[in-house]
Amino acid sequence: MTQRYVMSIDQGTTSTRCILFDQRGRLVSVTQREHKQHFPRPGWVEHDAVEIWRNLERIGPEALAQAGVGPGEVAAVGIANQRETTVLWDRRTGVPVAPAVVWQDTRTDTMVDELSRRPDAHVVRERCGLPLATYFSAPTVRWLLDDIPGLRERAERGDVLFGTMESWLIWNLTGGPDGGVHVTDVTNASRTLLMNLRDLDWDPVLLGFFGIPRAMLPEIRPSSETYGTARRVLPGVRISAALGDQQAALFGQTCFHRGEAKCTYGTGAFLLLNTGTEPVASTHGLLTTVGYQIGDQPAVYALEGSIAITGALVQWFRDRLGIISTAPEIETLARTVDDNGGCYIVPAFSGLFAPHWRSEARGVIVGLTSYITKGHLARAVLEATGWQTREVVDAMNADAGIALTMLKVDGGMTADNLLMQFIADVLDVPVVRPMVAETVSLGAAYAAGLAVGYWPDLEGLRRNWHRAAQWTPAMDPGRREEEYGNWRRAVERAFDWIKPTPG
Amino acid sequence: MPGPVQSIERAAAILRLLAQGSGRLGLTEIANSLGLARGTAHGILRTLQLVGFVEQDEATGKYQLGAALLHLGTSYLDVNELRSRAINWADALAARSGEAVRIGTHLQGKVLVVHHVFRPDDSLQTLDVGMLMPMHATAIGKVLLAYDANAAAALHDASHDGELEQFTRRTVRTHREMSRMLATVREHGWASDVDEAGMGEAGVAAPIRGYGGLVVGAMGISGATERICDSGGRPRPDLVGYVRDAARAVSRDLGASRW
Ligand SMILES: Nc1ncnc2c1ncn2[C@@H]1O[C@H](COP(=O)(O)OP(=O)(O)OP(=O)(O)O)[C@@H](O)[C@H]1O
Ligand SMILES: [Mg+2]
Numbered sequence: 001m002t003q004r005y006v007m008s009i010d011q012g013t014t015s016t017r018c019i020l021f022d023q024r025g026r027l028v029s030v031t032q033r034e035h036k037q038h039f040p041r042p043g044w045v046e047h048d049a050v051e052i053w054r055n056l057e058r059i060g061p062e063a064l065a066q067a068g069v070g071p072g073e074v075a076a077v078g079i080a081n082q083r084e085t086t087v088l089w090d091r092r093t094g095v096p097v098a099p100a101v102v103w104q105d106t107r108t109d110t111m112v113d114e115l116s117r118r119p120d121a122h123v124v125r126e127r128c129g130l131p132l133a134t135y136f137s138a139p140t141v142r143w144l145l146d147d148i149p150g151l152r153e154r155a156e157r158g159d160v161l162f163g164t165m166e167s168w169l170i171w172n173l174t175g176g177p178d179g180g181v182h183v184t185d186v187t188n189a190s191r192t193l194l195m196n197l198r199d200l201d202w203d204p205v206l207l208g209f210f211g212i213p214r215a216m217l218p219e220i221r222p223s224s225e226t227y228g229t230a231r232r233v234l235p236g237v238r239i240s241a242a243l244g245d246q247q248a249a250l251f252g253q254t255c256f257h258r259g260e261a262k263c264t265y266g267t268g269a270f271l272l273l274n275t276g277t278e279p280v281a282s283t284h285g286l287l288t289t290v291g292y293q294i295g296d297q298p299a300v301y302a303l304e305g306s307i308a309i310t311g312a313l314v315q316w317f318r319d320r321l322g323i324i325s326t327a328p329e330i331e332t333l334a335r336t337v338d339d340n341g342g343c344y345i346v347p348a349f350s351g352l353f354a355p356h357w358r359s360e361a362r363g364v365i366v367g368l369t370s371y372i373t374k375g376h377l378a379r380a381v382l383e384a385t386g387w388q389t390r391e392v393v394d395a396m397n398a399d400a401g402i403a404l405t406m407l408k409v410d411g412g413m414t415a416d417n418l419l420m421q422f423i424a425d426v427l428d429v430p431v432v433r434p435m436v437a438e439t440v441s442l443g444a445a446y447a448a449g450l451a452v453g454y455w456p457d458l459e460g461l462r463r464n465w466h467r468a469a470q471w472t473p474a475m476d477p478g479r480r481e482e483e484y485g486n487w488r489r490a491v492e493r494a495f496d497w498i499k500p501t502p503g
Numbered sequence: 504m505p506g507p508v509q510s511i512e513r514a515a516a517i518l519r520l521l522a523q524g525s526g527r528l529g530l531t532e533i534a535n536s537l538g539l540a541r542g543t544a545h546g547i548l549r550t551l552q553l554v555g556f557v558e559q560d561e562a563t564g565k566y567q568l569g570a571a572l573l574h575l576g577t578s579y580l581d582v583n584e585l586r587s588r589a590i591n592w593a594d595a596l597a598a599r600s601g602e603a604v605r606i607g608t609h610l611q612g613k614v615l616v617v618h619h620v621f622r623p624d625d626s627l628q629t630l631d632v633g634m635l636m637p638m639h640a641t642a643i644g645k646v647l648l649a650y651d652a653n654a655a656a657a658l659h660d661a662s663h664d665g666e667l668e669q670f671t672r673r674t675v676r677t678h679r680e681m682s683r684m685l686a687t688v689r690e691h692g693w694a695s696d697v698d699e700a701g702m703g704e705a706g707v708a709a710p711i712r713g714y715g716g717l718v719v720g721a722m723g724i725s726g727a728t729e730r731i732c733d734s735g736g737r738p739r740p741d742l743v744g745y746v747r748d749a750a751r752a753v754s755r756d757l758g759a760s761r762w
Pocket of ligand 2: 010012013245266440
């Protein structure tokens, strides 16, 4: 039978999506299912890894049914996933030993504080390119090993396995306790704090620093390569790619050349710049990370500006304040007024990520007067995403030494015209959306299709990229500078809120 | 003339019940109050929940009136939400057809463009979102006129002496001509415009439906007549198929089950 499609699985923070793409990179079917967010204590965020697996068991076959095709017509499947979220499970039973700890979870903040005071703490950034932060997986794994009695022994024997979501799903797809393949890819491994950025292998010094047994870790593989064949859900389909969702979006935007960048707007926003085959260290608060690795070719690195809260602020407005009932209504509400009325929201809900990296910051709303309506607040919600983008773009320009002349965007928030126009206005460069807004999924599909020869090469994929929309800057320069100044003053007011723990 | 539909009567009774008192009732309370079997009451509640008229509290399982009921008087689907829900399929339609895609809703006798995807040839194009288009000369407008009684009434009010604005010699001129054309649109389930809004320009559009089949907008492609139409001057069947499939896919995601 001819294999006409490639499937992607986008295992995100709020939902899991399955999409079938055809040879021209066009979407043929899409299914999606949300999973529950658990907040058992302040600062804790958990997912049920079994629920996520069940969701995939359901939406995978649904995506095939929607297009009326069988697994035999699928050339390969690629996985993109929420990064850093940590699952530990029993190799024999396949049962997680604890709820999955999500990247937003800050339970390890005290531990991270202690670790960063150790004299050898500098090895972390030197070897893996990332700052020590609760955001990444290693502190979480250490926390679980300390917290659950007997777990360390089981992990040392290799009876308990560690994985981020792609490892968990691949292991289950390939048979679970019955011969499941335990692998991760270079992009996901680069977010653990445990991988050496140059060797692309687990670093013994880092394993020692965090006290994590190697026996529990998956094998690190390229992002585009066949890891195994699915025995469940999509029987017989080759699993041929895995990438962190942000790296998958870089790939889906076909940013294959040094100097090409994209920004994905979802729960958070992540600007990634392809820096070629050499890792580049940032001096302006950006992360060094792996962009992708195709088969046995050299890995391609990226500089990343991570913004923790963008779409999540819209969700907060909807779910916690109840001012709107769907996310897109934020635009409707914002359009009821002409400007922010002098009001600014800095969403430092779990501190501020790039370029500040201030974990003690907390959110503020400033400029409140009796004049302010919910319309002004809605504007301030959207503008917060614009100004945070401006900050990471400024950092990127400073690190790269050349200025971005255009911003390629994707993700759910790109449906918001007011926001996209505002981003063009504050960056003073055109903002361009490609024809597939689900670029994360497209990137995973591309990487999988490349691995099995469904697509011959990267240049062919570039030809699939088309501009679907473009927003052109139109803001008065004087106003831009004044507003940016106000934003920066607002950010300063978010700093130093959480008091340092004494001792 | 058939008699009253029992399940609709019962649904109305459930809504009245929920509108009274504390407004939060469990399944058993509702079934008992109306003398219905639990299964019957549950079935009706599920449907009411689906259309947004009833909501169920996750923690207690109790039912209350839904937000959609409170907003019955205002627009059924926020246009920004329509765009969010349609964006994937609009992209796929542009990629498949090779033409620009627009989604429109009715606004005071005109088509309001709520979404626009560029023609995928990377040529210079500007975003049309927020612009108004004439209803009687565009495929999207004709779909809205065919399925939205308010749109048709608004057009009627806007045009004096029954004369419709002429853009080319092929623009529909009279309301009588228009009614005939709209009957055809309803019969086929899609509309087209060929050299009617401007010479050399053509378009094809189909309805986007929400719960219960209510038309909430129209989605279509437009481009040069020689690309959109075959040698006989009729829209190419493959393009019509892509447009209808895409509009159906959005409708399915919006909860329209039968279309
Ligand atoms: N029209 C809109 N305007 C503003 N924000 C929006 C709009 N539509 C969606 N959003 C926001 O975008 C986010 C959803 O986008 P997307 O599906 O790309 O998120 P995501 O980050 O990929 O989800 P996940 O975390 O599951 O991967 C939500 O946070 C939502 O609040
Ligand atoms: Mg995502």
